[in-house]
Amino acid sequence: MQRRQTTTTHVGSVTIGSDSPIRVQSMTTTNTNDTEACISQALRIIRAGGELVRLTTQGVREAENMRNISDGLKQQGIMTPLVADVHFNARVADVAALYCEKVRINPGNYVDPARTFRQLEYTDAEYAQELQKIEARLVPFINICREHHTAIRIGVNHGSLSDRIMSRYGDTPAGIVESCMEFLRICRRERFDDVVISIKASNTVVMVESVRLLVKAMDAEDMHYPLHLGVTEAGEGEDGRIKSAVGIGTLLTEGIGDTIRVSLSEEPEAEIPVARRLVELIGEAARKREEAEAAIHDDTLRLDFDTDDNADLQLLAAMTAGGALIGHKAHNLVITNHGERQEALEDSILQAARVRFTKPEYTSCPGCGRTLYNLQETVSRIKEAINREAEHDERFRTLRIAIMGCIVNGPGEMADADYGYVGAGPGRVSLYKQKTCVEKNIPSDEAVGKLLQLIRSQE
Numbered sequence: 001m002q003r004r005q006t007t008t009t010h011v012g013s014v015t016i017g018s019d020s021p022i023r024v025q026s027m028t029t030t031n032t033n034d035t036e037a038c039i040s041q042a043l044r045i046i047r048a049g050g051e052l053v054r055l056t057t058q059g060v061r062e063a064e065n066m067r068n069i070s071d072g073l074k075q076q077g078i079m080t081p082l083v084a085d086v087h088f089n090a091r092v093a094d095v096a097a098l099y100c101e102k103v104r105i106n107p108g109n110y111v112d113p114a115r116t117f118r119q120l121e122y123t124d125a126e127y128a129q130e131l132q133k134i135e136a137r138l139v140p141f142i143n144i145c146r147e148h149h150t151a152i153r154i155g156v157n158h159g160s161l162s163d164r165i166m167s168r169y170g171d172t173p174a175g176i177v178e179s180c181m182e183f184l185r186i187c188r189r190e191r192f193d194d195v196v197i198s199i200k201a202s203n204t205v206v207m208v209e210s211v212r213l214l215v216k217a218m219d220a221e222d223m224h225y226p227l228h229l230g231v232t233e234a235g236e237g238e239d240g241r242i243k244s245a246v247g248i249g250t251l252l253t254e255g256i257g258d259t260i261r262v263s264l265s266e267e268p269e270a271e272i273p274v275a276r277r278l279v280e281l282i283g284e285a286a287r288k289r290e291e292a293e294a295a296i297h298d299d300t301l302r303l304d305f306d307t308d309d310n311a312d313l314q315l316l317a318a319m320t321a322g323g324a325l326i327g328h329k330a331h332n333l334v335i336t337n338h339g340e341r342q343e344a345l346e347d348s349i350l351q352a353a354r355v356r357f358t359k360p361e362y363t364s365c366p367g368c369g370r371t372l373y374n375l376q377e378t379v380s381r382i383k384e385a386i387n388r389e390a391e392h393d394e395r396f397r398t399l400r401i402a403i404m405g406c407i408v409n410g411p412g413e414m415a416d417a418d419y420g421y422v423g424a425g426p427g428r429v430s431l432y433k434q435k436t437c438v439e440k441n442i443p444s445d446e447a448v449g450k451l452l453q454l455i456r457s458q459e
Contacts, residue, residue: 001286003255004215006226009194011151012081012101014051016196016258017226022282023259024275025052026268027085029367029375032062032069039072041268046080048272052259054083054104056369063095070099083153085368086110087160090137097141097150102196104153107179111137112162120167130164135186142192151194152187156180157232158201158210159414173210176201177217184223196259198228202363202402203416204247205354207231208326211251226258233363233404236265236379240364241274241311242318242345243352248278249319250326253286263366265379265403271366277315285319293324301330305337313337318349325353357398360386363417364403371405372423373444379403381448382421395455402432421451433458 006017016023026045030037032055042053057063063084070082084096084103090110096103111134122130145152156179161171169175176199187195199214201207211227218224231247234240244262251257262274292301301324307313317335324330333350335342350356362383367375382403390396402417407424414420420432424440429447431439431454442450 001253001255001283004227006224006258007193009151009196009226010149011052011083011194011196013079014081014101016228020258022252022257022279023051024049024272024279025054025083025259025261026050026271026275027054027056027261027366027368028268029371030055030369032056032058032369033065035065035068035072038069042069042073042080042082043076043078044267044269045272046078048269049276050080050269050272052081052083052102054085057084057086057092057096058370059089060092060095062369063092063099066096067099090141093141094144097144097148100150102151102153103145104155104198105141105183106155106157106160107183108157108160108162108165110134110183112164120163122164122168127164127168131182134182138183138186139190142187142190145194146192149194151196152192153196153198153228154180154183154187155198155200155228158199158203158206159232173206173213176206176210177214180214181217181221184218184225185221188223193225195225196228197225198230200230200232202231202233203354204231204243204250204322204352205326207247208250208322211256212254215256227256228259228261229257230261230263232263233365233402234263235362235364236376238314239348239352239362240264240266242314242348244274245278245315245318246322246326246349246352249281249285249315250322252278252282253289253319253323265364265366265375267376268366274315277312278319281312281316281319285316288316288320289323292320293329296324296330298332299330300332300334301325302334303336305335307337313342314345314348317342317345318352321349322353325350325355331355357400360390360396360398361400362386362403363400363414365405367405372426373405373429375403375405378421378444378448382451385448385452389452389455393456395458399455401451419451419455421447 008018009016028041081101084100086093199210229248234243262271333346347358364379400417402414402420404422424430428441
């Protein structure tokens with residue numbers, strides 16, 4: 001297995017792509033205006049092995065405070081690059097570029113208006129005018145980044161595609177890729193090369209297929225930018241790790257990926273050891289994947305292991321099996337370890353690859369400075385409540401529940417979910433049935449009970 005060759009992107013003192021190691025990173029969950037809290041959490045991420053640290057910058061004030069956070073870390077001799085995460089306000093990206101080593105912008109909401117999930121109609125001329133608007137706003141930002149030696153991450157989320165893209169391409173990998181390519185073409189015309197790309201989704205099939213398609217699209221236009229991989233809103237615990245390993249691991253074993261993040265609804269530093277282990281297991285997983293796929297029989301992928309490390313077993317099995325299952329080369333999975341059948345692990349991997357659902361599924365974001373409630377506590381409460389109901393009520397046994405800290409990716413990433421629990425404001429939650437909001441601004445302490453009532457009310 002050979003790693004895809006890319007150009008080199010410079011993010012401060014860190015290089016991404018080409019012959020550089022695969023970089024691992026995480027994101028703070030603290031309020032970006034709280035300088036000391038952000039520095040403290042960034043240090044925990046860095047000490048765990050994180051090579052880049054991302055912080056949300058939802059407004060100009062947060063973007064400006066990135067200077068204080070950066071200065072505070074440098075005073076302690078820490079030169080780890082900081083990445084500003086920007087949504088909805090292009091002006092914020094301009095400010096953040098002054099103080100950060102990289103700025104992430106989301107094509108779905110950088111220029112396009114907020115999503116309404118309405119079908120829009122554009123003539124070719126009107127569509128071209130919309131692209132000109134993007135260029136008019138993006139080029140000045142590129143020039144700021146060029147002047148300050150700031151890299152750009154073009155980060156497309158499946159959950160935040162614009163109405164414009166959705167209307168022309170639908171909710172498809174082709175739409176996700178085109179949303180990215182629109183921005184990449186401008187970067188290339190401007191001869192700005194310090195670019196990293198990410199395409200993320202909570203659905204592993206969509207994520208993998210979209211990244212593969214993007215690589216083909218870039219190759220066709222002679223682009224070779226490095227890629228950041230992640231399964232967004234993967235959840236927590238074993239399920240979050242397995243889901244991440246299925247999506248990220250499938251691509252890593254195909255030689256795709258230059259930097260990764262494992263997005264868990266846990267403390268951010270907990271993501272780093274998992275990400276590092278995925279990187280360490282690439283060679284072994286790629287070999288096992290090739291052998292197992294060559295031996296598929298009766299629509300069944302068979303994997304045999306001999307390890308006493310359960311965490312490694314989970315990651316390695318998921319990385320090895322993911323590609324075959326997502327590619328529909330097999331629809332059944334048999335895993336043995338020390339000769340013992342691992343049926344629970346089989347079920348988890350099959351579910352993560354969207355092949356077979358045998359238990360409730362929880363799509364939950366990792367949290368950031370935008371999160372509007374105690375995410376980890378809420379995820380635990382919802383899982384406990386749903387799993388308890390599933391013991392005696394069939395309606396709950398294969399439910400898909402999305403637990404989102406804020407509205408940024410909420411409705412979009414809930415496309416696969418039956419019900420959504422979304423932060424609507426401080427101490428307030430809105431409930432969704434698929435993409436439709438059915439109850440707004442519920443006090444947080446009542447929201448879990450309201451979610452159960454909503455599910456029970458459905459026939």
